[in-house]
Amino acid sequence: MSTSPPKTTEAWTYTSPSTPRTALTLTTSHPLTFPPSNSSEETLLISVSHAALNPGDIVSLTAMPFFLHSTPSAVPAFDFCGTVLQSHNQARFSPGDNVICFPPLPHMLKTGIGGLQKIVPIPAKYCVRLPQGKKLIDGAGLMLAGCTALLQVRQAGVKKGDRILVVGASGGVGSAAVQIVRDVVGLGGYIAGVCSGRNEGLVRSLGADEVVDYTLHRDLPGYLTERFGGEGRRFDHVIDGYGNQELYKSCAGFLKEGGVYDAASIHYASYRLWDLLGSVVMIGLNILWPRAQWLGGTGRRFKICSLGDPGLEMMELLAGMLGDGKVRVVRDSVWGWREVKEGFDVLMGGHAAGKVVIRVGEGEE
Known part of the structure; x- marks a missing residue:
């Protein structure tokens, strides 16, 4: 890698179960852990552009005992997209690639990562390439x-x-x-x-x-x-x-x-x-x-439907359907980085038409 990865990032974090309005705190120093140099797994450092909120995020925030997490704080949002900044053991992806990411729950519990953080280190096996001709927001909420x-x-x-x-x-x-x-x-x-x-x-x-x-x-x-x-x-x-x-x-x-x-x-x-x-x-x-x-x-x-980890084959198939125009993500609303709690309010209301999306980065829609 040409430069050393950052050690921290801005993120919405929580440390104990409660409602999103009570539990979430915006921090500028959420720790990042990139793999050691002797790791054989391809790992990406992603600049997150958009994250989608899901009922599973609310469950994790409000009802899941926090001792299930392996980290002192955690970040919600299973479903996000962004641009590759760096690639450790580059194989499938290169810096500049736009990707859609969907880490499964066990990985999030182990690492504390989620889409509501500016930069995410994530194994490449949980990412697929954004189809050519699609904007990053088109992939938010897809997976x-x-x-x-x-x-x-x-x-x-x-x-x-x-x-x-x-x-x-x-x-x-x-x-x-x-x-x-x-x-x-x-x-x-x-x-x-x-x-x-x-x-x-x-x-x-x-x-x-x-x-x-x-x-x-x-x-x-x-x-x-x-x-x-x-x-x-x-x-x-x-x-x-x-x-x-x-x-x-x-x-x-x-x-x-x-x-x-x-x-x-x-x-x-x-x-x-x-x-x-x-x-x-x-x-x-x-x-x-x-x-x-x-x-x-x-x-x-x-x-x-017990989804767990859908695997790359299903993720690639779905991304292909997005690229072919067979599937599009319906968006109820798009909220700014400092409006995360308002976005959760909409989701918890139970009547969102499609996905509630958070604009994490500063890039184009």
Whole structure:
């Protein structure tokens, strides 16, 4: 390397669980650790341009015991993009390359790094090249939501010509799912998206054939059964980016026998630890409870998306879809570096249409 890497950077850090407004502190001296010279792994020093906020960041901030971290302070944001400043053991990347980064949770717990810091040292295996012709902001928020949606579509077994219901279709995961499903089912398939009516135009533009405005129906499961329960109208699979337990409990009315209800999570009432644990218990019951309806089950298979580390193959595939125009990141709003807490306020409100993005660097949009 031509110059020595910096020892510290400006970052939003936290040292104990609490709400983002309480937990986060802007510091100018968050420590950086670059690998020793005898390390064989390619490691990049990234100048972060944009970071996307995700519900997982809120969970880490508010409910995860801090003793799980190996560092005295930590930085949120799993999902970020930027420009390579330096490369240790240069192999895939060179200084000046624009990249999209998605370090998995175990790495973040071990190192304390996150996208809400100006400079990030990160193994190259957690990065992919930004497609040519795309701006850095185009990649912000792509990986976590996109990989989750892609895994859901794969787990459910969505295929060409299928009829698919996407729940939470205007959210981060749901907006990615609508686009990925459209690419898989083709023009002969059918997509209905559940979202607020104010986002109907957005969801149709992403590829949905029909939009169900949940705000108009007190009994949403009943309406879906009435609208889609007839012969030839039931869905082959449901991709739920929101985690609507009531819909799963009643999905036999609108989901074919043999169909899969694949959820990104089970929605929780709050980000308190006990609510999160309750969600985990409900996921287990959905998977293990007898599926026979006469035994109290739904009669339909339930799958949960457990993303973990998606791996380079999936990340490269998703980046390729971004480059080909098959997927775009829907942005609810973009906030400045000193407006991180305001960005978290929007995310915690639960009604963001797409991703909440933080402008970390000073580069172009």
